[in-house]
Amino acid sequence: MSKTMIDKIWDQHVIEGTEGEPQLLYVDLHLLHEVTSPQAFEGLRENNRPVRRTDRTFATMDHNVPTVDIFNVKDMISKRQIETLAKNCEDFNVRLADMGHADQGIIHAIGPQLGLTQPGMIIVCGDSHTATHGSFGSIAFGIGTSEVEHVLATQTIWQTKPKKMGIRVHGKMPNGVFAKDVIMGIIAREGVSFGTGYGVEFYGDTIRNMEMEERMTLCNMAIEGGAKMGCVESDQKTFDYVRGRKYAPKNMDKAIEYWKQFKTDDESAFDKIIDLDATQLAPFVSWGTNPGMAIPIDDVTPEIKNSDDKKAYDYVGLQPGTSLKDVDIKWAFFGSCTNGRLSDLKIAASILKGRHIAKGLTAWVVPASRTIKETAEKMGIDKIFKDAGCEWREPGCSACLGMNPDHVPAGVHCASTSNRNFEGRQGAGSRTHLASPAMVAAAAIHGHFIDIREEAI
Amino acid sequence: MEKITVFTSTSVPLMNDNIDTDQLIPKQFLKNILKTGFGKNLLYDWRYIKPNVPNPDFILNKPERQGAQILVTGDNFGCGSSREHAVWALKDYGFRVIIAGGYSDIFYMNSTKNGVLAIRMPKGQREFLAQLPADQEMTIDLIHQKVIADGKEFSFDIDEKIKHKLVNGLDDIAITMDYMDKIKAYESKMPNFN
Numbered sequence: 001m002s003k004t005m006i007d008k009i010w011d012q013h014v015i016e017g018t019e020g021e022p023q024l025l026y027v028d029l030h031l032l033h034e035v036t037s038p039q040a041f042e043g044l045r046e047n048n049r050p051v052r053r054t055d056r057t058f059a060t061m062d063h064n065v066p067t068v069d070i071f072n073v074k075d076m077i078s079k080r081q082i083e084t085l086a087k088n089c090e091d092f093n094v095r096l097a098d099m100g101h102a103d104q105g106i107i108h109a110i111g112p113q114l115g116l117t118q119p120g121m122i123i124v125c126g127d128s129h130t131a132t133h134g135s136f137g138s139i140a141f142g143i144g145t146s147e148v149e150h151v152l153a154t155q156t157i158w159q160t161k162p163k164k165m166g167i168r169v170h171g172k173m174p175n176g177v178f179a180k181d182v183i184m185g186i187i188a189r190e191g192v193s194f195g196t197g198y199g200v201e202f203y204g205d206t207i208r209n210m211e212m213e214e215r216m217t218l219c220n221m222a223i224e225g226g227a228k229m230g231c232v233e234s235d236q237k238t239f240d241y242v243r244g245r246k247y248a249p250k251n252m253d254k255a256i257e258y259w260k261q262f263k264t265d266d267e268s269a270f271d272k273i274i275d276l277d278a279t280q281l282a283p284f285v286s287w288g289t290n291p292g293m294a295i296p297i298d299d300v301t302p303e304i305k306n307s308d309d310k311k312a313y314d315y316v317g318l319q320p321g322t323s324l325k326d327v328d329i330k331w332a333f334f335g336s337c338t339n340g341r342l343s344d345l346k347i348a349a350s351i352l353k354g355r356h357i358a359k360g361l362t363a364w365v366v367p368a369s370r371t372i373k374e375t376a377e378k379m380g381i382d383k384i385f386k387d388a389g390c391e392w393r394e395p396g397c398s399a400c401l402g403m404n405p406d407h408v409p410a411g412v413h414c415a416s417t418s419n420r421n422f423e424g425r426q427g428a429g430s431r432t433h434l435a436s437p438a439m440v441a442a443a444a445i446h447g448h449f450i451d452i453r454e455e456a457i
Numbered sequence: 458m459e460k461i462t463v464f465t466s467t468s469v470p471l472m473n474d475n476i477d478t479d480q481l482i483p484k485q486f487l488k489n490i491l492k493t494g495f496g497k498n499l500l501y502d503w504r505y506i507k508p509n510v511p512n513p514d515f516i517l518n519k520p521e522r523q524g525a526q527i528l529v530t531g532d533n534f535g536c537g538s539s540r541e542h543a544v545w546a547l548k549d550y551g552f553r554v555i556i557a558g559g560y561s562d563i564f565y566m567n568s569t570k571n572g573v574l575a576i577r578m579p580k581g582q583r584e585f586l587a588q589l590p591a592d593q594e595m596t597i598d599l600i601h602q603k604v605i606a607d608g609k610e611f612s613f614d615i616d617e618k619i620k621h622k623l624v625n626g627l628d629d630i631a632i633t634m635d636y637m638d639k640i641k642a643y644e645s646k647m648p649n650f651n
Contacts, residue, residue: 144566160616401484
């Protein structure tokens with residue numbers, strides 16, 4: 001019987017149990033951050049258990065960290081959570097990219113950047129955007145804090161194998177359309193729970209032609225369609241990306257030979273296939289309060305079909321039949337584990353170069369990691385943003401979720417490169433419009449969204 | 458973990474679909490380093506007009522709905538962020554049973570780790586439960602996988618292993634420790650690329 005890449009990696013990691021019921025799986029890499037780990041470490045202490053494999057565990061603080069004046073954490077509860085992680089890592093001997101450390105950044109940016117993320121692995125983290133790491137041809141998914149404790153104690157996890165969905169994406173993406181639009185387009189069409197119970201694999205020529213960082217964006221948002229894992233088969237681009245990084249295998253030839261076995265046999269191995277013609281895509285922008293509430297920029301907001309739509313319109317202060325080009329944008333956010341990597345900043349900078357953001361608009365640029373920030377600075381990208389009137393900040397999750405001081409004010413419409421437009425996500429009363437970095441850059445210049453395919457930016 | 462076998466309580470209907478974990482427990486309350494104390498901030502933005510001022514129109518604040526331990530809700534419950542704090546908040550508030558059309562995969566796993574029974578039920582049956590009067594009790598019989606209310610009985614499915622864990626209040630880590638020899642054997646066969 002044909003197998004998918006997910007089947008092959010999964011089956012390789014089973015320690016106990018049979019398919020169809022919870023199976024005990026080995027975890028190759030466990031990533032930690034400060035928000036979902038304190039209770040897990042406390043559980044270990046209560047039961048006098050060590051972290052079983054410190055060499056397969058890596059931590060950083062990202063959700064709570066300020067992105068200016070980083071050592072001055074004014075919120076005492078945030079400070080305690082940050083300090084708790086540092087103490088837990090010290091007590092349990094876990095590797096930590098601490099505040100200000102060269103390797104610090106959003107956990108899903110630094111895993112790939114440090115070469116920790118590798119093909120064929122099972123990777124978990126107490127964060128739903130762990131799906132990002134599936135872009136390396138691995139199984140990667142978010143877990144809860146009880147599971148974090150379980151992995152710390154045993155290096156294993158009980159999981160039931162998901163059904164497998166293939167998402168075939170074909171054709172050349174038109175100018176102005178990016179990986180963000182591919183995933184937003186899929187979720188807008190299929191809904192926010194189409195992937196529940198599935199592990200998703202993206203394939204097809206569009207995906208093959210994507211660079212690694214584009215694949216990361218794609219897999220990152222699989223969870224917004226309900227799929228807790230989204231993956232892309234590894235290829236030469238993957239191997240080249242991993243090679244030479246800090247924690248990459250020393251014997252790359254041997255590793256690549258091993259990784260190459262994790263390939264989907266053929267399409268018959270999927271339980272379900274959906275198809276997307278990338279040539280038909282337009283830049284997407286979200287209008288409502290979940291990522292499925294999104295439309296192509298040349299469309300208008302939809303009719304009210306149910307009470308959830310009504311609630312969303314009330315929250316964002318818009319009416320059905322509105323063009324998102326007509327909505328006043330007063331805030332722009334460049335960053336997050338979805339679109340805060342170097343290639344994203346480059347695209348936004350290429351649009352902002354020699355231009356200035358609209359009067360009265362605030363724009364924050366938050367590189368996803370310190371390495372990305374420093375690399376961008378060497379390339380002069382920071383200067384382009386600053387000259388355009390943007391604030392160039394320190395790495396962290398920032399205004400993607402506003403657990404830190406970075407909030408979008410109530411009632412303000414924010415063009416954002418992040419992943420969730422839930423009520424209050426970017427700050428109480430904030431109104432988020434998700435879009436690609438290029439679309440956000442153009443919106444920042446004009447003070448409203450434009451169709452970057454047609455209009456002069 | 459607290460066992461759950463047969464359970465009787467009144468209920469609260471909150472029939473919105475796609476209630477995400479950001480709504481269940483907003484980010485500003487995730488900073489606690491304990492598992493307790495989240496209940497007062499459950500559904501915070503819907504429940505309070507401003508700090509300490511409850512919204513009287515919101516169903517959780519209705520006097521007749523106080524003390525209910527069963528939540529009847531919509532589809533795709535608990536989507537979004539993986540935060541287990543959402544389950545801790547539901548449990549700390551007093552909910553032991555949730556009846557939804559479906560759950561996000563991560564939320565569902567989190568519920569099983571905390572002795573909260575998450576039942577999947579079709580829309581028609583949930584709508585029947587949702588329209589029952591506030592003082593109508595319902596009985597959840599996990600042993601026989603039935604919801605009994607107002608003279609009607611509805612069956613539900615649940616994975617046998619998860620049921621066994623909930624019925625007996627078993628702790629996953631203790632169970633897994635019994636497999637330590639197999640875990641070590643697995644590790645000894647892993648490829649080494651260094």
